[in-house]
Amino acid sequence: MKLAAAVQLPMVFRWRWVWLAPATLFLAVMAGTAIGETAIPLETILKVLANRLWGADHAVDRIDAGIIWNYRLSRAILAACCGAGLALSGVVLQALLRNPLADPFLMGISAGASTGAVAVTIAGLGAGAVTLSLGAFAGAGLAFSLVVLLARAAGSGTGGGRSAQAAGAIILAGIAGSQLFNALTAFIIAKSANAEQARGIMFWLMGNLSGVRWDDVTLGLPAALGGLLVCLWYRRALDAFTFGADSAASMGIAVRRVRAILIAVMALVTATMVSMVGAIGFVGLVIPHAMRFLVGNRHTRLIPASALAGAVFLIGADIISRVIVPGQVLPIGVVTALVGAPAFAVILIRGTRRR
Amino acid sequence: MKIARHFLLPLSLIPVSFSMASDTEYPLTLTNCGTEISFSSAPEGVVTVGQSATEILYSLGLSDRVLGTSVWFNPVLPEFSEVNAGIERLADNDPSFEAVVNRRPQLVAAQYEWHVGPTGSVASREQFHELGIATYVMPADCDTKDNSTGGDGTRTAAFSPAHVYKGITELAAIFDVQEAGRALVTELEAREADAIAKAESLELPQDLSAVFWFSSPDSSVDPYVAGRLGSPGYMMEKLGIQNVIQSDEEWPIVGWESIARSDPDLIVIARMDRRRFPADDIEEKLNFLHSDPVTREMTAVKNGNIIEMDAHAMSATMRTIFGLESLADALTTLSFER
Numbered sequence: 001m002k003l004a005a006a007v008q009l010p011m012v013f014r015w016r017w018v019w020l021a022p023a024t025l026f027l028a029v030m031a032g033t034a035i036g037e038t039a040i041p042l043e044t045i046l047k048v049l050a051n052r053l054w055g056a057d058h059a060v061d062r063i064d065a066g067i068i069w070n071y072r073l074s075r076a077i078l079a080a081c082c083g084a085g086l087a088l089s090g091v092v093l094q095a096l097l098r099n100p101l102a103d104p105f106l107m108g109i110s111a112g113a114s115t116g117a118v119a120v121t122i123a124g125l126g127a128g129a130v131t132l133s134l135g136a137f138a139g140a141g142l143a144f145s146l147v148v149l150l151a152r153a154a155g156s157g158t159g160g161g162r163s164a165q166a167a168g169a170i171i172l173a174g175i176a177g178s179q180l181f182n183a184l185t186a187f188i189i190a191k192s193a194n195a196e197q198a199r200g201i202m203f204w205l206m207g208n209l210s211g212v213r214w215d216d217v218t219l220g221l222p223a224a225l226g227g228l229l230v231c232l233w234y235r236r237a238l239d240a241f242t243f244g245a246d247s248a249a250s251m252g253i254a255v256r257r258v259r260a261i262l263i264a265v266m267a268l269v270t271a272t273m274v275s276m277v278g279a280i281g282f283v284g285l286v287i288p289h290a291m292r293f294l295v296g297n298r299h300t301r302l303i304p305a306s307a308l309a310g311a312v313f314l315i316g317a318d319i320i321s322r323v324i325v326p327g328q329v330l331p332i333g334v335v336t337a338l339v340g341a342p343a344f345a346v347i348l349i350r351g352t353r354r355r
Numbered sequence: 356m357k358i359a360r361h362f363l364l365p366l367s368l369i370p371v372s373f374s375m376a377s378d379t380e381y382p383l384t385l386t387n388c389g390t391e392i393s394f395s396s397a398p399e400g401v402v403t404v405g406q407s408a409t410e411i412l413y414s415l416g417l418s419d420r421v422l423g424t425s426v427w428f429n430p431v432l433p434e435f436s437e438v439n440a441g442i443e444r445l446a447d448n449d450p451s452f453e454a455v456v457n458r459r460p461q462l463v464a465a466q467y468e469w470h471v472g473p474t475g476s477v478a479s480r481e482q483f484h485e486l487g488i489a490t491y492v493m494p495a496d497c498d499t500k501d502n503s504t505g506g507d508g509t510r511t512a513a514f515s516p517a518h519v520y521k522g523i524t525e526l527a528a529i530f531d532v533q534e535a536g537r538a539l540v541t542e543l544e545a546r547e548a549d550a551i552a553k554a555e556s557l558e559l560p561q562d563l564s565a566v567f568w569f570s571s572p573d574s575s576v577d578p579y580v581a582g583r584l585g586s587p588g589y590m591m592e593k594l595g596i597q598n599v600i601q602s603d604e605e606w607p608i609v610g611w612e613s614i615a616r617s618d619p620d621l622i623v624i625a626r627m628d629r630r631r632f633p634a635d636d637i638e639e640k641l642n643f644l645h646s647d648p649v650t651r652e653m654t655a656v657k658n659g660n661i662i663e664m665d666a667h668a669m670s671a672t673m674r675t676i677f678g679l680e681s682l683a684d685a686l687t688t689l690s691f692e693r
Contacts, residue, residue: 037612063615066649071612121572121631131633132573204572210610211576213647322610329577329610 021308028315032076035319075212079318080311081224082273087310088227089266090284095238097167103285104270108177110279112143114205115181118188137275144267147177206331207280216276227269228307235299280333282340283310290347379531388497392489397531398461405466407672415535422458425450429667452478462489467496493522495671509604510584514671543676550683554594560691564597565621571634579606586675590682615649622655627666660689
């Protein structure tokens with residue numbers, strides 16, 4: 001972060017190419033709809049979309065129609081929302097905390113979600129009436145609250161909340177909170193899980209979009225768009241935070257308030273996504289860095305670019321997870337890490353050379 | 356007579372010879388799931404790890420030897436509810452090693468290698484053997500199954516009740532109740548044959564297909580369905596039904612997209628008392644099938660060809676035969692006009 005802020009990196013970005021953004025997103029969603037576990041001819045896919053979107057009256061198999069509209073399209077759109085939400089969380093946390101390793105799960109959210117999920121499915125909390133998603137959301141919220149309380153206590157303990165110390169306190173509190181909740185998860189699994197349950201839950205925790213339907217989109221789309229708007233609203237504050245909270249304060253930004261709002265909003269967005277699809281790693285860490293190399297550090301550009309790249313990346317990862325092993329769906333988290341890690345390495349090396 | 360016994364002694368070391376002798380000759384040595392075990396006399400006390408092992412011992416009339424039970428999936432078979440109530444249940448799930456040892460058994464009888472086996476969650480077999488406690492693992496879990504791959508193990512060849520019968524016969528020999536063992540196997544074989552004959556008399560369509568849905572980790576996510584080589588695969592093969600799932604895993608996770616597009620004629624759903632996932636509840640399964648925009652269009656759902664089956668009958672136990680019977684019975688009530 002420090003380096004990236006200090007060095008002006010080449011910018012590929014030009015405003016006249018801005019129309020590419022919606023076009024890319026549209027193509028990605030179409031690809032997500034056209035490619036799936038089973039092969040459905042492109043013609044059938046276009047017919048179903050025409051039927052649904054323009055009220056056309058093509059004859060199509062009702063199962064195919066249901067798969068395309070209710071499974072694949074909703075899944076592609078939610079993948080886009082999750083990718084965008086996670087990437088934005090990464091941008092915000094990396095800027096606020098001035099730490100290149102910050103990611104959406106820093107605040108204990110994925111650890112808490114895991115604990116909530118296993119509490120419901122393995123410890124049997126709620127006796128089948130509470131869904132795994134609800135348990136995960138509650139766990140994420142609980143872990144986040146605990147981390148915030150700890151960070152506040154630690155921050156005030158180090159002398160009135162000097163900004164750099166406050167950022168350090170947040171990171172350390174996040175690590176401590178994550179460890180605690182990971183331990184709780186391990187405790188619950190060790191106490192009462194059998195192999196089959198443990199496998200089911202592990203599969204879910206690595207990210208799973210198979211259960212996505214339209215009602216998830218009605219939750220995920222507002223969350224992603226809301227996150228995007230909040231980020232854009234605070235884009236100048238985020239620019240200022242990049243140079244340190246003290247500089248931000250000297251520029252007249254209410255450091256504590258803005259930081260609290262941004263972290264809370266991003267935690268809410270992340271927890272919403274995690275509760276629907278599990279903890280998908282790497283997107284929130286890698287996409288912001290990649291986009292900084294491509295469009296620079298100004299958040300006016302970085303925010304939309306990261307949201308778009310996160311969306312397209314996660315749709316792509318979801319497609320790969322469905323087709324890479326025939327007849328089987330891999331957890332999407334495996335794919336994001338397998339694709340993301342080498343891509344990140346390439347970006348890092350190229351970025352260093354250009355400097 | 357004495358001479359004859361001396362002649363039979365070496366023979367009794369070979370498991371095949373059980374059918375000849377009605378009294379077990381000790382010491383009895385046999386190879387069980389790759390481990391050689393031997394008995395100098397019939398065990399006085401046994402702890403069971405796994406419902407299937409428990410129920411087989413009850414069926415052999417050995418409940419007075421059972422010191423404790425564990426790993427329960429469903430309520431005990433109704434005919435044993437009274438007997439079972441008088442026997443200590445060490446744990447609903449995995450018992451601890453010490454809880455088992457503390458009952459001072461001479462034998463631990465396990466249903467699954469993942470409880471008592473190379474990476475057993477209760478203990479390895481050696482840990483029991485070191486304490487002078489013999490172990491027996493139901494052959495249905497290891498004869499045609501590799502428990503080191505796949506979440507619930509992977510079948511290397513199709514399950515067949517022969518492996519359950521082998522377990523019954525060997526346990527009967529260990530406890531010197533070979534007559535009871537033979538009677539139980541004969542009864543199960545007869546019920547198996549009746550069920551198959553019943554299905555054959557129905558003249559079902561040649562290409563009748565089915566999927567067995569066990570449960571799902573969350574409401575609408577990809578479900579656990581039966582692979583082709585496990586107990587459901589055996590039932591389908593015997594009754595002339597194609598499994599739309601081609602995996603060798605015991606319970607692979609397969610997407611609804613794949614299942615719906617293969618559009619089986621028949622959906623068999625598991626009924627269980629477990630309530631860990633919402634879809635454990637059979638009402639939730641039915642609700643999903645009838646309300647999901649894709650599954651509600653499936654032929655089996657539209658025609659009402661959904662069969663409920665006891666979840667334990669879908670595992671490799673003697674209840675497989677009961678499952679086969681209930682499936683054959685259910686087929687008589689359905690029509691498959693297409």
